[in-house]
Amino acid sequence: MRVLFVSHMATRSGAPLLLLWLLRWLKEHACGIDPAVVLLSDGPLRPEFEALAPTVAWSQPLFQPLLERFAARLGRGQASSPAGLLEAAVKRHKPDLIYLNTLVLGQHLRGLNADPARPACLSHVHELETTLATMSTAEAVSRQLALSSSVVACAEGVRQSLHRQHGLPLDRCSVIPEFVPFSAQGHGPAAEPIAPLEGDARDPRLERLETALENGTFVFGFAGQAIARKGFDLFPQLVRECERVFAGTSFLAVWLGAPPAQEEVMVAQRDLRLLQLEHRALLLAPMPTGIGVIRRYAVHGLLSREDPYPVVALEAAVAAVPTVCFRDGGGIADFVADGCGVAVDYLDLEAFATALHQLSVDPGTRRRLGERSRAKVLQESSIDGVAPQLLACMERAVAAGARHG
Known part of the structure; x- marks a missing residue:
């Protein structure tokens, strides 16, 4: 299964680290995943992603003012924006699944939204409403959720918030806890x-x-x-x-x-x-x-x-x-x-x-x-317990995308 993993950042913070740990576990356990990575904002984790999979990173701030994004797109072409970087990666890798590692990526998914042959998408949500309101918009969140054949929430409170604030049916969202990169056998x-x-x-x-x-x-x-x-x-x-x-x-x-x-x-x-x-x-x-x-x-x-x-x-x-x-x-x-x-x-x-x-x-x-x-x-919350659940969600997302494609 070809999977394109997309992170909004490459900082040493929660969501990017979780993605790095998951990718490392998938590689170590030979799960049949052929990975590639898109980092929509560069950062210190990029070399660690590069050691695991083909990786591209956008070197400008992810949340640029609108006029700056528009000027960059006019001046340097499609690939000079995070959205262009992502679209190019999709064309290059032809993934079966796009793994969207946060719910603040909707503003960069317009190209996917217009493509009837797009791959299946899974959104892994680590955000509550304040973060979504400050880092995205209601329209962009709705776009990302509509593209996603599977949604994973890191906590029940996140699942309930998506249902209340964005109308996501509860049966479309699985709750899988955040995890640490240690095994349940007591290592750590x-x-x-x-x-x-x-x-x-x-x-x-x-x-x-x-x-x-x-x-x-x-x-x-x-x-x-x-x-x-x-x-x-x-x-x-x-x-x-x-x-x-x-x-x-x-x-x-x-x-x-x-x-x-x-x-x-x-x-x-x-x-x-x-x-x-x-x-x-x-x-x-x-x-x-x-x-x-x-x-x-x-x-x-x-x-x-x-x-x-x-x-x-x-x-x-x-x-x-x-x-x-x-x-x-x-x-x-x-x-x-x-x-x-x-x-x-x-x-x-x-x-x-x-x-x-x-x-x-x-x-x-x-x-x-x-x-x-x-x-x-x-x-x-050990990675050995959580990662197989995420892998199963990825497989279901691909199956669901194939049925509705």
Whole structure:
């Protein structure tokens, strides 16, 4: 089966990483897949995709202003746009299936929509409505869903949102959870000795983290883009609440994924400085892999306002690190409700800080929650369990496309 895998980005973030892990699993297990990859925005994962399959990448920002996209198309021809890149790849590879790895690709599918001989399409949806509204349009979402002979949602909440907001019949959408690239046999970072952190050994920020751990400081942390949807703007306020709740007990709050030159990060640094809390917080730039830092957390935090099923919480669980999150922030609240962490009321930073403090003084509960989260993620979200489900959906999508072609 020839499959063209399409990713909106090549960043080290949830959806692109999931696609990379899936493609790697398919190659390792010789599943009869002949893959090719289109990256509609270039990024650091491109070499890893190239090592697995023929890969092309669009080197301009994916979400350009309309006038810039129009001018580029006039000046350089069809292949000078993400849509043109995708259309050319379809003609070149003649896939049986186009695997659309997010639901924000509809604006680039007009060429496919006009082709009666188009391949079958599968849409793998990792987004809730706020993300769809900011990265796509209702028209583009409808176009992509109409093209898709199969739709996979990463969580039940995503499936229900597609039904409510976009009229997708529930029986057209399968729920398959996000996953981690570890097997259910217990392999994973928690079973390995903690290695030195990646990056420059002289980096004072990493040295500061290691020093805090050596001194017995309670370290909790976050990992993700420094954006409002992930709740990054709440981070300084949470540190202030923790300073009050912890009442002088030493702690260090870490955020991994905060580029120093980003405006939101500069604002957060200023907030921490004016609050005189710089000594309680550590902002780390993105790393090739974050698991080395996440394993050092005693507790993983999730301040997301909306996050369908964040992979970082699953990575923390594999390392036996429990999560504290908001109840209404997305699907991971269902995960932690099963004895794998703590969920507090939405945007209640006092309750969030209190939950962190309680876990800091109760290592037994913290260990029990971590062990339960590790067992759950390896049972329900290991790649060996999830990838065969996705493969079966791909095969059904091709069969359904053949029937309706």
